Amino acid sequence: MHPESSNPSKECQEMFALLSQYLDEELPPETCEQIRSHISGCAPCVEFVNSLKRSIELVRNIEREEQPAPLPAAIREELKAAYKKMLSVRRGAPAGC
Template identity: 50%
Template sequence: MSDKRDCDRIFALLSEYLDAEAAPGDCEEIERHIAGCKPCVEFLESLKKSVRLSRAFQSPEPPSPLSDQVRASLREAYRKSLQSRSEHKA
C-alpha cells in the first residue's frame, strides 16, 4: 500500500525525472510506486502532457527545466488527484 507521503516524494521525483534524468534507482522506485497508485499514474500522464506542451513553446534545445508556473499547476493537479482519492476512500 502506498500512502500520501510516498506520493509527495514521488511527485518530487517525477518532476526531476521528466526535467532531466533521475537516477536509475529513482526511476525504478517511481515505477514501482506508480504500479500500485492510480492517482500517481494519472498525475504522471498530466505531467507528461504539460511537459510536452511547455516544451512546444520553447526551442527544442537545450531541454530546460519546467517553469515555476507549470510546476505550480502540476502541483495543484496532483493535490486534486490526492484529494479525490481520499474522498473515494472515506
C-alpha cells in the first residue's frame, strides 16, 4: 500500500543505472544500442536523458581540464534527483515503458 510510490518499469531502472556510463561513452556499442532503442520508445527517458546531458555539459565545461574521468558524486546525486522528478511527473500516467 504505497499510493505515492510509482514503480518505474524494471527496464527504465536498468536504463537509469546505465545512463551515466552511457553519457560517458563507457559502454560497449551493444549496450548503447539497447539504451538508445529503449529511449526512442520512452518519452520520460528522453526527457531524463536530456536533463542529464545538460548537467554533464555544465560539469564538463567547468572541469574540462581537471577531470575527464567518471561523473562526480554531485552529478550522480543530481541525476537521481532528476530521475525521481521524472517519475513523479509520470505518476498517474499509464505505464508506458
